[in-house]
Amino acid sequence: MEIVYISISAATFLVGGTATWILIRFVFKTKYENILKGAEKEAEVIKKNKLLEVKEKFLHLKSDLEKQVSARNSKIQSVEAKLKQKELSISQRQEELQRKNSELDAVKENLATQFELLEKKKQELDKLHLKEVEQLEILSGLSAEEAKERLIESLKEEAKSQATSYVNEIVEEAKMTAGKEAKKIVIQSIQRVATETAIENSITVFHIESDEIKGRIIGREGRNIRALEAATGIEIVVDDTPEAIVLSGFDPVRREVARLALHQLVQDGRIHPARIEEIVAKVRKQVEEEVIETGKRTVIDLGVHGLHPELIRLIGKMKYRSSYGQNLLQHARETANLCAVMASELGLNPKKAKRAGLLHDIGKVPDDEPELPHAILGMKLCEKYKEKPDICNAVGAHHDETEMQTLLAPIVQVCDAISGARPGARREIVEAYIKRLNDLEQLALAYPGVLKTYAIQAGRELRVIVGADKIDDKATENLSNEIAKKIQDEMTYPGQVKITVIRETRAVSYAK
Numbered sequence: 001m002e003i004v005y006i007s008i009s010a011a012t013f014l015v016g017g018t019a020t021w022i023l024i025r026f027v028f029k030t031k032y033e034n035i036l037k038g039a040e041k042e043a044e045v046i047k048k049n050k051l052l053e054v055k056e057k058f059l060h061l062k063s064d065l066e067k068q069v070s071a072r073n074s075k076i077q078s079v080e081a082k083l084k085q086k087e088l089s090i091s092q093r094q095e096e097l098q099r100k101n102s103e104l105d106a107v108k109e110n111l112a113t114q115f116e117l118l119e120k121k122k123q124e125l126d127k128l129h130l131k132e133v134e135q136l137e138i139l140s141g142l143s144a145e146e147a148k149e150r151l152i153e154s155l156k157e158e159a160k161s162q163a164t165s166y167v168n169e170i171v172e173e174a175k176m177t178a179g180k181e182a183k184k185i186v187i188q189s190i191q192r193v194a195t196e197t198a199i200e201n202s203i204t205v206f207h208i209e210s211d212e213i214k215g216r217i218i219g220r221e222g223r224n225i226r227a228l229e230a231a232t233g234i235e236i237v238v239d240d241t242p243e244a245i246v247l248s249g250f251d252p253v254r255r256e257v258a259r260l261a262l263h264q265l266v267q268d269g270r271i272h273p274a275r276i277e278e279i280v281a282k283v284r285k286q287v288e289e290e291v292i293e294t295g296k297r298t299v300i301d302l303g304v305h306g307l308h309p310e311l312i313r314l315i316g317k318m319k320y321r322s323s324y325g326q327n328l329l330q331h332a333r334e335t336a337n338l339c340a341v342m343a344s345e346l347g348l349n350p351k352k353a354k355r356a357g358l359l360h361d362i363g364k365v366p367d368d369e370p371e372l373p374h375a376i377l378g379m380k381l382c383e384k385y386k387e388k389p390d391i392c393n394a395v396g397a398h399h400d401e402t403e404m405q406t407l408l409a410p411i412v413q414v415c416d417a418i419s420g421a422r423p424g425a426r427r428e429i430v431e432a433y434i435k436r437l438n439d440l441e442q443l444a445l446a447y448p449g450v451l452k453t454y455a456i457q458a459g460r461e462l463r464v465i466v467g468a469d470k471i472d473d474k475a476t477e478n479l480s481n482e483i484a485k486k487i488q489d490e491m492t493y494p495g496q497v498k499i500t501v502i503r504e505t506r507a508v509s510y511a512k
Helices: 002-016 018-140 144-176 179-192 195-202 212-218 220-232 252-268 273-302 309-320 328-345 350-359 374-384 389-396 408-421 430-445 473-490
Strands: 203-207 235-237 244-248 450-456 461-467 498-504
Touching: 203 252, 212 220, 212 252, 220 235, 220 252, 220 273, 244 252, 252 273, 252 309, 273 309, 273 328, 273 350, 309 328, 309 350, 309 374, 328 350, 328 408, 350 389, 350 408, 374 389, 389 408, 430 450, 430 461, 430 473, 461 473, 473 498
Parallel strands: 461 498
Antiparallel strands: 203 244, 235 244, 450 461
């Protein structure tokens, strides 16, 4: 409408002249005033709104500042309270320290006075002691030195008994921490073993027809013998021994491989490094097959079924191992049969007992050589190849290295001892065996107060019976230690010897 109005006004201006111009000015002026009034009203409203927003922000900021100020004031008050408490505690400690210092000064003064009194009393006591000693010498007719000698004589017996108890305590303590001593004892025991047994277990003698073959075995510049030693892992000793070559090594299977390889090479006549390697590989395969065959034949003979093939192979390896001169496979077979008989007598399963007896020394023939006792190693091998827990426990406990959990374990332990300790089992002739037992008994019988001696358990235990009126209880402990030391120093024996000294009192009377 306004646009139309303006356009009409413009037309009238063009047509009408001055009056029309005045009218237009009036219209524009009123319109302008209306616009100004509207703008002023809107400006007032906007101004009021902005003032309200500013007031609200101011109030919010004011409240936030008041909160922050109050929080800081509370923190300051808490810090002031803590400081006041610390000041109070410090002042109290200072007061306590001052009080304690004063008390210490008083105690020092008191101790100084008491020390002076003690010195005076000590001097008086020394004087009184000298007077009493003089009076005692006069009354007893003995000097102080003579009285000391008599007192020493009277205390000798008491000192001996105390020394015995101390020795027993030391021995018990040594048993608890006896790792190093055990190694020494093992070394000494190894040194006591006869050299013939050591030689038998570590060398094999290969006989030849003539000494001319020695040169062919050595080869040009020693190449044949070096190749043979490298292929077999055995030291070959060619010396002045007539018609014999010595094969030295602690692995009996390797020695057997070297012996058979030498036998085939000497028979064939062609001895050179390539031929040596070929023959050794062939013989090693034959020996491995023979080992497996021996294991199979053994388990079939004993009626043991379901063994892992690796255990059967290890059983076959026992054929080439000996213990104290006793063939290990023969010992295992004998132990297995004894276990079966004993289990039958006790009403237990003889098949399980025979199986445990056959496997009890399986830890002596492992392919590798871990630093474990053979009983523990055998138990681990049985666990590895899925043997039952009672069999594994019997194998591991036959030397008391693990706790026995079933009745199979003591049966295997006893049968192992029976097989190894009987006369002749370990290549000890009857005369030497009886002589060793007699020597044991005579050695203990030579001590004063000993009435009878009995060597039992194939010489592994010596029982000594003493007179109750000649030796007391404490002296029996000394006697057992002395006999053990003398046996250890003077005799040669396998394993260990237990010395048991028995003292008993008997009252005998007759009714007539």
